[in-house]
Amino acid sequence: MNRNTMRSSIGLAVAIFILSPSLACAHLVTTGMGPVYDAIGHLLLTPEDLVPAIALALYAGMRGAETGRRAMFMLPVAWLIGGLAGSSINFATSLPIPAVSFLILGGIIAADLWLPSSAVAGLAVMLGFVHGFLNGAVLKGNSGVTALLGIAAMLFIMAPIVSALALSLKKPWERIAVRVAGSWIAAVGLLMMGWAIRLRQ
Amino acid sequence: MNKHILRVIFPVITVLYLLSPEHAFAHVEQGQAIGFLTGFMHPWSGLDHVLAMIAVGIWGAQLGNPAIWLLPLTFPMLMALGAMMGLLGIPLPGIETGIALSDIFLGGVILGEIRLKMLLAMLLVGFFAIFHGYAHGTELPPGQSGMLYSMGFVIGTGCLHIIGIAIGLMHRWPAGRLALRGSGAFITLMGVIFLWRAVG
Numbered sequence: 527m528n529r530n531t532m533r534s535s536i537g538l539a540v541a542i543f544i545l546s547p548s549l550a551c552a553h554l555v556t557t558g559m560g561p562v563y564d565a566i567g568h569l570l571l572t573p574e575d576l577v578p579a580i581a582l583a584l585y586a587g588m589r590g591a592e593t594g595r596r597a598m599f600m601l602p603v604a605w606l607i608g609g610l611a612g613s614s615i616n617f618a619t620s621l622p623i624p625a626v627s628f629l630i631l632g633g634i635i636a637a638d639l640w641l642p643s644s645a646v647a648g649l650a651v652m653l654g655f656v657h658g659f660l661n662g663a664v665l666k667g668n669s670g671v672t673a674l675l676g677i678a679a680m681l682f683i684m685a686p687i688v689s690a691l692a693l694s695l696k697k698p699w700e701r702i703a704v705r706v707a708g709s710w711i712a713a714v715g716l717l718m719m720g721w722a723i724r725l726r727q
Numbered sequence: 728m729n730k731h732i733l734r735v736i737f738p739v740i741t742v743l744y745l746l747s748p749e750h751a752f753a754h755v756e757q758g759q760a761i762g763f764l765t766g767f768m769h770p771w772s773g774l775d776h777v778l779a780m781i782a783v784g785i786w787g788a789q790l791g792n793p794a795i796w797l798l799p800l801t802f803p804m805l806m807a808l809g810a811m812m813g814l815l816g817i818p819l820p821g822i823e824t825g826i827a828l829s830d831i832f833l834g835g836v837i838l839g840e841i842r843l844k845m846l847l848a849m850l851l852v853g854f855f856a857i858f859h860g861y862a863h864g865t866e867l868p869p870g871q872s873g874m875l876y877s878m879g880f881v882i883g884t885g886c887l888h889i890i891g892i893a894i895g896l897m898h899r900w901p902a903g904r905l906a907l908r909g910s911g912a913f914i915t916l917m918g919v920i921f922l923w924r925a926v927g
Contacts, residue, residue: 573874573875573878574874624874636800636804702796705796705800706796706799706800706885709800709801709803709804710803710881710882710885712804712807713803713804713806713807713877713881714807714874714877714878714881715807716804716807716808716810716811717807717810717811717814717873717877717880717881718873718874718877719811720807720810720811720812720813720814720815721814721873721874721877723814723815724814724815724816
């Protein structure tokens, strides 16, 4: 057996081992580094929360630096307050809230709707509170508050970065690309709404 | 151990490893990643859909700004509306016919380089998008995430539009214009075949 064949065989064996389903013990996000990082992982791996947060950050950035700054401060704070409220109140809803967030934020971005700075801040508060509330409702327990702090911290870092990216987009086609992404988010929201209604029927 | 034995042992071990059932702890786990991939691949799975979505991008590129982005912006949203109609069980007659007609229409406007008023173009593209969404947006395999399937489906559709736009950028060269019109003729012809199959 020559070197190349040996290398190929070992490479193949390693690839098979890596791709083998034996390691697929899927579970909720557990980083092993504590509730803060678990919560960060949860946010980054949960499109229901991540996409609306990114959409809001993009929209706020498109509206200018001042609007972006205000909204990006409001979002994590409202998320944290909503989370604390959710973890202390027993409330369950079957409303497709993420679908509504997708639809509203995606629609606003796609239409490039002009909203005053205060309205964008209000939107950030509403989004943060509602999604935080839903997070809080499932994070009840000893590490709930710590986990919520992790989510808020991640939002505080991530949202301004995304917002700054949107703010830096000056060429017309770049803004159009964001609007197209908004239309996709709205379309996903519509589909999610459809799935939610279908599941109820 | 000589070289020949090694050559035999490696493939045997590999095959045994692949076939060993004790390692297969496969499960659905709400089908997160699979849901996205299934949705993403779905728009690519039917030639009638692929042609229509690419045609939207080509027509938009032919028409130039703002159609180049307004048409691909309209299509996914109205397609999602069509899928929602399907999910809610709202009846829509002649789905396959509508899809075939969309190919004929879009191929025809590319062939003729027809410039309609922007609103009318958006309305027509949106109208046909409803049929595409109704037919394919609701086909979620059991056990997979509806949301990630939807995301994959919309992004897959968007990618087809982008391919169409990229093809349509040939419009700036005389030979490219001719090639685009040729592609319009091809799409129309395929649409006629799809219509034949739909009504036949």
